[in-house]
Amino acid sequence: MKITVLSDTHMPRMSKEWPAPLLQDIQDSDLIFHAGDWSDISVYEELTSMGKVHGVTGNTDLTMIRGILPEQTIIEAGGKRFGLVHGHHGKGSTEANAIAAFSGEQVDCIIFGHSHIPLLKQDGKCLLFNPGSPTDKRRQPQYSHGVITIDGDIHAEHVFYDSKS
Template sequence: MPVSLVLTSDTHVPKRARDLPHALWREIAAADVVVHAGDWVDAALLDLFEQRAHRLVTVYGNNDHGVLRQRLPEVAHDEIEGLRFAVVHETGDAKERETRCAARFPDADVLVFGHSHIPWDTTAPNGLRLINPGSPTDRRRQPHGTFVTAVADAGRLRDVVFHAVPPRS
């Protein structure tokens, strides 16, 4: 049975924004599984995700300290509708990322990562799909913030959509 997903990372609330975009909250409420690749910054946001998400797969990021590191792993693994997911915040430099991550996560089909705030969707030679959903709150050098929706269905990841978050005015 198809499973709807939301992929996000680098939310940085309340450091970079007071709250998440309404569109992201709406997708979180509707999704079967939410994957967050770290940099929560505040445990209060994690608490909100745990209340609103049907199922949450997450890790801590380099800006997450104290209680967040106590509550969250550095790397998470989960199987969703026949797909083996790995989640980590940092993967290092973009150069040779696919080869490096394929070696680090040989048993994963999909790797969700963050840190750079730069949307990324590639596939390693061994078939590992690497997705960085970007950041919904801190676009850095990107034209807009982003998050991803997708569907896990019978061992396939389909309908992967990067959603643009308009800048707050």
């Protein structure tokens, strides 16, 4: 199973089109996870036309998106449990907020966004994964998204690129 993971698209303000490396990964993905900050409902609609999408809202998302998507969710895929959250609620770091969102829950992987900083880290038995942003790299050297493959185990990696077109 292949899952394309993205967050913090901030479209159409930060980009009017999807980056080519992201589109390439979406083409052969079984699922798409978006960890919030879509910014416009058209982004959700376009992404759902490309595949099966699971997403959550972020701090910049408009009311229309908030009416469709939850603030956090748990998705079962490939025999694994994924916690999906943006990571902006709480008083700690984005990573700490994401971990706290699933306190008491049994998840194999927590996917979050908000910071725009790519992260791949093991925390006990749980994998923490922030895909970065495909359209708003902020102070990062490159744009990015993530790819997760499940073959009994979870394998996550970042895909980095210099251009958001």
